[in-house]
Amino acid sequence: MNKKGTRFLTEAAMIAAIYVVLTYMFQPFGFKDIQVRLAEALTILPYFTPAAIPGLFVGCLLGNFLGGAVLLDVICGxxxxxxxxxxxxxxxxxxxxxxxxxxILNMLVVPYVLRIGYAITIPIPMMMLTVGIGEVLSCGVLGFLLLKGLDKYKNYIFTNVHKA
Incomplete structure (x- = not known):
């Protein structure tokens, strides 16, 4: 494998590892109908590197699995x-x-996973609201703060950085 491919895999693996650790550490806040998953702040990382795409996917997969999520949540989430x-x-x-x-995607998908996978009987629109609020806090607020902070150092941290 060439140096560029090795760097891509390393970035993806580091993003996955950080996502898993954050999901596991803050597990009480990241599952069920009212959730603020702090690891979701990392979902802004595709702005900096395409390695974030597989990194976030694998991180979420492992985080859900290790966090004790049902199979439907592991797969669909x-x-x-x-x-x-x-x-x-x-x-x-x-x-x-x-x-x-x-x-948007978590607000639309997660409520159905909660209904089917966890038998939560709160009305779907209400779960969309609660999941949406959690996502706005984690992705919109924390994620955007992370984006602004990393943007200053993007050329030192990531390869294949989007040139503004």
């Missing part, structure tokens, strides 16, 4: 994160739009 990461990467030319895909 991770796929929602993957799709959101792809859309965030595609929106990277406007940093203000980068946090929107994970907010």
């Amino acid at each position: 991770s796929l929602a994160t993957l799709v959101a990461a792809i859309f965030s990467y595609l929106l990277r030319k406007n940093k203000y739009l980068v946090p929107l895909p994970p907010i």
Whole structure:
């Protein structure tokens, strides 16, 4: 493997590891109908590197699995994160739009996972609201603060950085 490929895999693995650690450490806040998953702040990383796409997917997959999520949550939650990461990467030319895909996709997908996988009987629109609020806090507020902080150092941290 060439140096560029090794760097890509290393970045993806580090992002996955950080996502897993954050999910596991803050597990009481990251699952069920009212959730603020702090690891979701990392969903802004596709702005900086395409390595974040597989990194976030694998991180979410492992974080959900190790956090004791049901199989439906492990699969569907991770796929929602993957799709959101792809859309965030595609929106990277406007940093203000980068946090929107994970907010929207999780707000639409997670309530159904909670209903089917965990038998939570709160009405779907209410769960969309509670999950949406958590996503706005983690992706929109914390994620955007992370984006602003990392933006100053992007050329030192990431390869394949989007040139503004």
